[in-house]
Amino acid sequence: MESLIQHARTITPHPSTSPHPHLRTGTNATAPQRPEALFIACSDARVSPSFLTGARPGQLFELRNVGNVVPPYRPGRPTGEAATIEYAVGVLGVTDIVVCGHSDCGAVRTLRPGGLSISAFTTWWWLTRTNQRSRQAAAAAPADPGQLHLLAQLEKLRRYPKVARGLAHGRLRVHGWFYNLSDGRILAAPTENSPSAASFAPL
Numbered sequence: 001m002e003s004l005i006q007h008a009r010t011i012t013p014h015p016s017t018s019p020h021p022h023l024r025t026g027t028n029a030t031a032p033q034r035p036e037a038l039f040i041a042c043s044d045a046r047v048s049p050s051f052l053t054g055a056r057p058g059q060l061f062e063l064r065n066v067g068n069v070v071p072p073y074r075p076g077r078p079t080g081e082a083a084t085i086e087y088a089v090g091v092l093g094v095t096d097i098v099v100c101g102h103s104d105c106g107a108v109r110t111l112r113p114g115g116l117s118i119s120a121f122t123t124w125w126w127l128t129r130t131n132q133r134s135r136q137a138a139a140a141a142p143a144d145p146g147q148l149h150l151l152a153q154l155e156k157l158r159r160y161p162k163v164a165r166g167l168a169h170g171r172l173r174v175h176g177w178f179y180n181l182s183d184g185r186i187l188a189a190p191t192e193n194s195p196s197a198a199s200f201a202p203l
Contacts, residue, residue: 035061037096038088040153042068046181047102061088067107067127068099070153073160082160089162095172099157101150102179108149147200150176150189177203 039049040063049060063084071079088094111127154176157163166172176189178200187200 033058033061033092035059035088035092035094037061037098038063038085038094039098039100040064040068040070040157041100042066042102042105042107044102044105047100047179049100052100052177052179052186061092061094063088067105067110067149068101068153069107069127070099070157072156085157085160086162089160089166089172096175097157097163097172098175098177099150099153100177100179101146101153103144103146103181105146105149108146111149112145144178144200147178147187147189150178154189 036059039053039055039060041047041049043064043066049055049062053060061084063081065081069081070085071081073082085097088097107127154174157174158167163172163174167174178187178189179185180187186203188203190199
């Protein structure tokens with residue numbers, strides 16, 4: 001933690017003179033945000049949206065949780081994820097949404113038979129109630145369970161009213177990325193949901 005604190009202390013109030021190149025953007029940090037995309041990713045510490053995309057401050061509106069989960073849209077039962085998606089599309093007007101899964105995901109392992117850890121019961125409870133179809137997919141073989149999990153999130157995302165309208169009118173695009181931790185490759189999910197992960201291809 002000490003190294004993180006020391007780094008935070010080097011951030012200057014004037015980005016143009018900051019020693020960190022990614023802060024020297026030449027933009028006014030107090031201006032209204034205009035992100036290009038909503039990036040939905042797992043909370044896994046090995047997954048960094050800005051590292052994967054090279055994004056600078058202001059380019060990504062981020063949503064992160066355990067397992068990059070998109071809960072089913074349920075009117076009258078709001079979630080933080082639903083609020084973030086609605087705000088990104090309806091208020092900020094993002095034109096792209098990326099849902100990024102990854103290999104060796106602890107949430108996906110939790111969804112597999114026998115994956116429950118008593119020390120993470122709340123995590124298991126939340127995942128199984130927001131992700132029933134993915135739980136079934138995670139038990140399937142031989143397709144990669146992490147990729148099947150990602151496809152399930154994309155399917156649920158497309159059912160959100162604002163997302164569905166944006167897709168129908170050509171104002172919005174939805175992307176599925178799968179980050180392979182072992183070799184650093186990013187694979188793109190098929191544009192339409194598929195019952196298998198066989199059609200994932202290099203980005």
